[in-house]
Amino acid sequence: RKEVEQDPGPFNVPEGATVAFNCTYSNSASQSFFWYRQDCRKEPKLLMSVYSSGNEDGRFTAQLNRASQYISLLIRDSKLSDSATYLCVVIINYQLIWGAGTKLIIKP
Amino acid sequence: SQTIHQWPATLVQPVGSPLSLECTVEGTSNPNLYWYRQAAGRGLQLLFYSVGIGQISSEVPQNLSASRPQDRQFILSSKKLLLSDSGFYLCAWSAQGSGNTIYFGEGSWLTVV
Numbered sequence: 001r002k003e004v005e006q007d008p009g010p011f012n013v014p015e016g017a018t019v020a021f022n023c024t025y026s027n028s029a030s031q032s033f034f035w036y037r038q039d040c041r042k043e044p045k046l047l048m049s050v051y052s053s054g055n056e057d058g059r060f061t062a063q064l065n066r067a068s069q070y071i072s073l074l075i076r077d078s079k080l081s082d083s084a085t086y087l088c089v090v091i092i093n094y095q096l097i098w099g100a101g102t103k104l105i106i107k108p
Numbered sequence: 109s110q111t112i113h114q115w116p117a118t119l120v121q122p123v124g125s126p127l128s129l130e131c132t133v134e135g136t137s138n139p140n141l142y143w144y145r146q147a148a149g150r151g152l153q154l155l156f157y158s159v160g161i162g163q164i165s166s167e168v169p170q171n172l173s174a175s176r177p178q179d180r181q182f183i184l185s186s187k188k189l190l191l192s193d194s195g196f197y198l199c200a201w202s203a204q205g206s207g208n209t210i211y212f213g214e215g216s217w218l219t220v221v
Contacts, residue, residue, distance in 0.1 A: 032207035034209065034210075041196075041215075041217070042214075042215065043198055043212040043213060043215045044152070044212050045212070046209055046210075046211070049209070087151075087152070089210070091207050096154070096210060098151050098152040099151065100150065100151030
C-alpha cells in the first residue's frame with residue numbers, strides 16, 4: 001500500500017457543481033497535511049493547509065479524518081479555472097510524502 | 109516576502125552531456141531546500157534535500173548530484189545525462205522545523221535527446 005494515495009481521476013465535473021476528493025494516508029503518526037494545486041506544466045502551489053478542526057477558504061473546504069486516515073477537499077460552485085491537478089502532502093517527522101494527484105476537469 | 113527562482117526554465121540536452129540547474133531563495137535565512145523531479149503524469153519524487161550549507165541528503169540513487177554552496181543557493185548537477193533524466197525538475201524551500209509549508213520554484217523542463 002502506498003503511504004499516500006489519491007484517485008488519479010480525471011474527475012469530469014460540470015461548471016457550478018460541487019466536487020470532493022480524498023487523500024488517504026497509511027501512517028497514523030502523520031502530523032501535518034496540505035492541499036496543493038498544480039496547473040498543467042506549472043509548479044504546485046499551496047491551496048490550503050488542513051487543520052484538525054477542518055477549515056474553509058471561500059469555495060474550498062478541507063477536512064481531516066484521523067480515525068479513517070484521510071483528508072478531503074471539497075470545491076463548491078466549481079469554476080472553469082478550478083481545472084487542475086490537486087496534490088495532497090502529508091508530513092511525518094520532517095518527511096513530506098506526496099500523493100500523485102487527482103486531476104479535475106471542469107466543463108462548461 | 110520570500111521568493112524562489114530557478115533556471116533555466118527549459119532545456120534540451122543530448123545524452124551524455126552535463127547538467128546544471130540553479131535555484132535561489134530570497135527573503136529568508138537557513139531554509140530547508142529540496143530538489144524534486146516529476147515525470148510526465150507522475151507524482152513528485154524527492155531527489156535531494158538540504159538543511160544547511162554543505163549538508164545534502166540523497167533520497168534516490170542516480171547519476172544526479174546536488175550542492176549547496178551558499179545558504180540560499182541549491183544546485184542540481186549531472187556529469188552525464190541519461191534519457192531517463194527527462195522530466196520536470198522543481199526546486200522548493202520551507203522554513204526550518206517540521207510541518208512547515210513548502211514553496212516551489214517555477215520548475216525546469218529537461219528533455220534529454
